[in-house]
Amino acid sequence: MPWTKFLIDKTEPGFDEHADQEDRKLTFSEAMREGLDQSLARDENVYVMGQGVDDPSGMFGITVDLHKQYGSERVFDTPLSENGLTGIAVGSAIAGMRPVYLHNRPDFLMLAMDQIINHAAKWSYMFGGQSTVPLVIMAVIGRGWGSAAQHSQSLHGLFMHIPGLRLVMPSTAYDAKGLLTASIADNNPVIFIMHRWLFKHSSFVPEELYSIPLGKGVVRRKGKDVTIVAISYMVIEAMRAAEELEKDGYDVEIIDSRTLLPLDEEIILDSIKKTGRLIVADTDWVTAGASAEISAMVADKGFEYLKMPIKRVGWPNSHVPGSYVLEEAFYPGVDDIVSSVKEIVK
């Protein structure tokens, strides 16, 4: 959609976890496209569908021209029938296919909740593991240009609540491709949520198909004063905050959760053992969301390591506003992270 063009150009430069490997950099969307391409090539049971996957903009570049390569049987546009098509994808997965169903926004997944939660998530369990649902459902979080309440939601907190789902939220091009491979390979329904503002971010991406295991977080930056667990786009904000804080002598450790179901509890607890302080930064409401769950997990399993109360940086108790001035007030960022750190590190 045209207004998102404004956002592409606004996207801040990211960081590169393999900065030493200069040779092969791809943007987030190029990495995703490459991953889909290679997965389609590797396994003929993989197919890709979604509203606009074969259009000239190719789902923000993720699917561009894949239909030309693999034909319209395997890469195809869908009618706007999210619930029905999710069920159809689930059915085909039960029968051995590996569907990848793309959506422009998590907001639109709300039409498909019955099939996702009542069916896909429970299918294996209800039948004693005899039948599985290897399905990937993707959506892209919107932000800015007045996208407003119905086109900017993240909603992963809702999915994190549901047993039987996987929940993946990559923040770099390298991770996007590797986690995509793992998601397609997984025998369970995977909700794969990307942030629109990450799409121009580029990092080293190996050419061959590779996989990053679901449930393994990564330390993006080592530090000893405070642990920031950051989700999706908030990784970028946290990295910038850390640079700023460094000037004032704060030594920040940043963990990118990468996946929320399963959650890498060990990497978080290990870090808190060292720092004694936790901030969780999320692209969603704090109330009963991923940041609440991570905080509760740490209070539960790592209470003895904590020297200070846990802080959360996430969405306030409001819907995403249309007006840009209110957007500024709504979205937390570098400043909020910096002040949270200064509050608990003295």
Add this chain to the structure above:
Amino acid sequence: MDITEIDKATLINLYSVISRIRKVQLRIEELYHQDNMKTPVHLCLGQEAIAATICENLTKQDYVFSNHRGHGHYLAKGGDLNAMIAELHCKETGCSKGRGGSMHLIDLSVGLMGSSSIVSGGIPLAVGVAFSSACKKDGLISVVFFGDAASEEGVLHESMNFAAVKKLPVLFVCENNFYSVFSHQTTRQLVTDITARPKAFGIPTYKADGRDVIDAYLKSKQAIEVVRGGQGPAFIECKAYRWRGHAGAGDELKDKYRKLDEWDEWMNCCPLQKYETLLLDNNILTDKIIDTVNSQIDVEINKAFDFANESPLPRKDELEKYLYG
């Protein structure tokens, strides 16, 4: 269909409503690049006559639900122009107080009940309002505008069934502009006659040509008479072409997705131009009246943009205001 079936005042009013929608859309498009309207706009250029002819047959109190492409619906129902342009400028004086933007227009004073940017989201709401009218016996009818792609959503079918069973006073208006973003209707629907769906629920259906104001007006009139007569819902499919891209100004990728013969056919038939010629030929309008009408509209549009530009932005400390009623 015959122009003599419509009285002169109605014909002139229709002209002015359609021209006003057209001019507002063109002005928004012209100024969009200045980035003062930081909101995703979905222009209804080419489709203006549909909203105008439907609303011409409604009372001020009748209810309308709109969608993401809602500027025409809002204006045709009598929505306040200043408040709409201010909303597009994300201002506190906007019709949704700057919280909604282009896709969330509302003017309760004229029965414009709101608009959802979730495709098909407004359909059951309109049926619910019709249900309330049936309970209250207030004699009002409810109208919902939606696109061809919304007809693919299950909720339309569920809503039509319920409305038919309960004989609710609701008019379903499907604006078939052939496209859903870049996808042509034929790639999404095997049966492209959308009225086949309501027929299956026993709902009377009408088809109108959105390029032909007389046809669209008279068909709307028939459909609305049925609904108002207490016979239950009706469904009208109005065809018109989306002249621009899905959102924003222009249609940059047009060559990559449009069917060219279709483009030529539909772009060469401007609903407003055609209607203007018809009115001139029938001596309903003169060049002089046309000039007067259009210059008044221009003045009004200038004022609306001035109003929007001079209006205050929402206050940051009022972010959570309106969360609860």
